[in-house]
Amino acid sequence: MTATPHRRWFVAGDINGFFGLVVDNLSILGFISAALIGIFQFPADVVFTRMFPGTALGVLVGNLIYTAMARRLAQRSGRDDVTAMPLGLDAPTSIGMALLVLGPAFVAFKQQGMDEQAAATATWQLGMASLMVMGTLKLVLSFFGDAITRAVPRAALLGSIGGAALALLGFLPLIETLRSPVVGFVTFGLLMYVLVAKGKLPIRLPGVLLAFIVGTVLYYGLGMAGLGTPGFQLPNPAPLRFTLPLPTLGFVDGLRYTVPYLPLLLPFGLLMVVGGINVSESARAAGDDYRTRDVLLAEAVSTLVAGLCGGVAQTTPYIGQPAYKHMGARMGYTLLTGLFIGLGGVFGYVSGLVQWLPIAVLAPIIVYVGMDITVQAFHESPRRHALAVALAFLPSIAYLLVIKVGNPAWIDPARFAALYSGVDSHGLPDLATIVTLGNGFIITAMIWSSALVAMIDQRFRRAAAILLIGAVLTLFGFIHSVDPRGSIYLPWHLEGLARAIMGQFAGAYVALALLLGLLSLQRHADPAGTRVEPDAAD
Structure with missing residues (x-):
């Protein structure tokens, strides 16, 4: 009888993976607090002691669930190189929750006559209820x-x-990196040295940790010497407070507040299901065959637990699993990260770190993860489908622009609405086209790429069917929503320019589908060059 080999819980690469995953989560928490407190003047104590x-x-x-899944996969496969699926807070929907749901709701509650604390409590309840709605949707769809x-x-x-990795995890954090150019560029370069170039270090420290230490010392050293970026000042963090996140029925009171935001919340939840499917495929391509349903169930359960206990940002498996594998991380990094972030929320040190760690130091690791996943998209897809991969990147660029131009800190909402209207001889307004393309960008990218793959493989009727699905989704705003907030709707409720834009985009899918259907009636060649009859390809 063969003895079961002993598998270590921790390896050296878990240290790098731990710091990378912790930084991802701290960065999102930092963005949430900066948006709520900085833009909407939300009470800091509610953010740090109730939401966080x-x-x-x-x-x-x-992360505990994903650690257990990795250990089970390692035992079942007999491999020692299994890397756990990283889990954390989702960047796009967390930012969307702060800027499009929580912040505006807080302002609206105050306009209704609530005092600041009452408005903050109602907003917190809305956040909890939102997670319960999104978590339930993810649970069903998993x-x-x-x-x-x-x-x-x-x-x-x-x-x-x-595409999401390049635009949202690559470019957006790169902007935050270069807002403090010396600090951010040095930190980013040092990460490239240790993670990409595999350069040697003069001291025995994990490369990611060393990069953070160097960047943080530079930030505060240059700032206190008067050589940092203009406006530098030392943070004044709130004192640490012990807060046990116990289950609460506060979300029940918040459910009635979610009704106006359902057109946003449901797509947010659906986006995470699609993203979970994608990251499962990404991990599978890297060699770790996790069952997609299990990955989705884990993120749904963790989201529901967060909402039940006061959380306001949904969790998701990160798209960087292959990047963590390349760092040498296995299963210990998710266990360490879960304990560090979870206990940090209880004892308050996560809130302290969020206020002390410079964004310019936190952001570069996210840039690296985004770059790594972008490269994998090409490497792990069939070479003949490379153009379909590139096509899938384009809607993400539109969504990137939407995040920036739709940010109240950049442009007043009334001005944004004005820019969204008006037609000239060249066609639809530029901003309306960009926003409509960006809304539902991940699903749009999948439809476009799937249709092009089908065409490359000479399966034109399949491509036409995919495009017709795109037309139906367009009618209801799941993709190409004409609402600047990306909400879904019933098409017969639209009027004026909004209805015209919806009709134009849906009609575009139908027109191309009909054309491909007619072209499929011809005799054509398969990818190998063999002549086939019209029906044989499909």
């Missing part, structure tokens, strides 16, 4: 993950997430 503990608990629960994976080509799965 439950949010951090969701990260703990999800059972269909494997079927979706079988139906969608790898180029579409990896390409759509690669």
